[in-house]
Amino acid sequence: MKVVFAGTPEFAAVALQAIHEAGFDVPLVLTQPDRPAGRGLHLQPSAVKQYALAHGMPVAQPLSLRMDAKDPQRALEAKQAHELLLATDYDAMVVAAYGLILPRSTLDIKPCINIHGSLLPRWRGAAPIHRAIEAGDAETGVTIMQMEEGLDTGPMLLIERTPIGPHDTTAVLHDRLAAMGAQMVVKVLRKMEHGIVEAVRQPEHGVTYAAKIAKEEAVLDFSQAAREIDRKIRAFNPFPGAHGSVNGTVVKLWGAELLGAGSEAPAGQILAADAQHGIVVACGTGALRLTELQKPGGKRLPAAEFIKGFPLEGLRFDTPA
Known part of the structure; x- marks a missing residue:
């Protein structure tokens, strides 16, 4: 099979x-087009582009695939991308974290399959890994689905599960699901080659949406x-x-441990901050031991190192206000 690939970040590059x-x-x-990144905000190619160019694969970076886009430049680039796809000899398109909506005109050319980092229909949308952890889900996984115009609504071709551990972060789970999805999509492509792939409609119950993460969501309220x-x-x-924030200074928190015992202290009160006990904070219910922190302009540090300078x-x- 000849496979057109559409994707952008490391999840897709895998x-x-x-x-x-x-x-x-x-x-x-x-x-996606190159984006400014780093301290100098120089244009940086996506992880997918870097891999493609390193292995001699032709790359296109349209701003949009929607030929009806209101912006003339986007509409022109979408038209050029559509013509390029029509002129390309391929059997299927694989999409993974591309970042652009595929219109009906693209979906109609050849079969399009998507690698989605959740157990559909749970966590359709932009941030399924973040939302699964935030919601306290016991497990997640990867769904390979056939794409249609709805948001992650297409029939499922393969689904595999993995537990979410008590210490799993989005970074850890991302890498695990990226590896899973990579192997799964190869399995599905092999089945497609032999005409034995089976599509199963998604259940109508259990649908949830993983909204894009907004920066303001990351402000912690210790009354929770x-x-x-x-x-x-x-x-x-x-x-x-x-x-x-402590006395107006923003402190990023990268790791914590749950403590069984609660406290009558006000939520947010730092109950301990020493080498013996670590950094313990009272919450609305229970308490947390913070294990990795970062102050503005500083490095991520273990708690014992952090309190030496703060x-x-x-x-x-x-x-929070």
Whole structure:
């Protein structure tokens, strides 16, 4: 089979590598335009583009695939991309975290399959890994689905599960699901080659939507239960980074441990901040031991190192406005 690939970040690059190493011909790769990144805000190619160029794959980076886009430049680039797809000899398109909506005109050319990081129909949408951790789900997984115009509504071709551990962060789970999805999409492409793939409609019950993460969500409110705060810290690691403030100074929190015992102290009160006990904070229900923190302009540090340069004992995390 000849496979057109559409994707942008590292999650997608892992899948592209697996497809390439499995021996599939990739005559075209679609990815998002280069974006400013780093301290100098220099234009940086996506992880998918870097892999494609390193392996001699043609790359296109349209701003949009919608030929009815109101912006003339986007409409023109969409038309050019559509013509390029029509001129490309391929059997199927694989889409993984592309970042652009595929219109009906694209979906109608050849079969399009998507690698989605959740157990559909739970967590359709932009941020399924973050939301699964934040919600306290016991498990998640990857669904390979046939794409249609609805948001992650297409029939399922393959689904595999993995537990969400008590210390799993979005970063950890992302890498696990990326590896799973890469191997799964190769399995599905092999089945498609032999005409034995089976499509199963998604259940009508259990649908939830994983809204895109907004930076303001990462502000922690210690009046919530310790368990909920722990989930947020793990869900927002590495982006956007959960944080609170102490005396007006923003402190990012990258790791925590649940403590069984609660406290009558006000929520946000730092109960301990020393080498023996670590950094312990009272919550609305229960308490948390913070294990990795970061102050503005500083590095991520273990709690014992952090308090050497930022004494916290007796202080309190501010209440969000």
